[in-house]
Amino acid sequence: MPSVLDRTMLALADPTRRAILQRLAAGEARVTELARPFPISLNSVSKHIRMLERAQLVRRRRAGREHLLSLDPAPLDAAAAWLEAQRSFWNARLDALERELRREPEEDGP
């Protein structure tokens, strides 16, 4: 079973889906509005949106006959946190390496 983080990363692995999320970061939108800038069918855009809904990145509400979509940024925070953790782990390792390199000449020094 894919985790929320797995689904989030998979959802972000496509330029159309990333562009949809970018648009929704600016506010709620209808499906037809979202589809307009893309040179693909409305059906293809709908599939991307369903994938974003399964990843819990997009919420849908009905207002009469309209389907309004909005961003749920919470899973993006978890993805950012994972990346940030790797980065600080990696930087800590580089700092340790640098300290190691600075120490060595001293041992040969006066």
Next chain:
Amino acid sequence: MPSVLDRTMLALADPTRRAILQRLAAGEARVTELARPFPISLNSVSKHIRMLERAQLVRRRRAGREHLLSLDPAPLDAAAAWLEAQRSFWNARLDALERELRREPEEDGP
């Protein structure tokens, strides 16, 4: 053609691949070493590693008969930057919304 960012996100959409990257953030490792903690075949781990190499997240160097793998964190920075951009865009929108809400009562006030 998938972009570097597409490949990075796809590479991160799997818990085994994320764990391999986490291990490599601590330093270079041999394939057999990397495979040890996982309850899957060496062949499956090798496939995950090849995918990480295609995403340019992992580099391989040969030392005699050994294959040594190391992390290349540059694509992670690009992924983190994308997420950070969405977050600041989203936060700017929330701030604007808050200012809007604060302004409204004043209009009805004294």
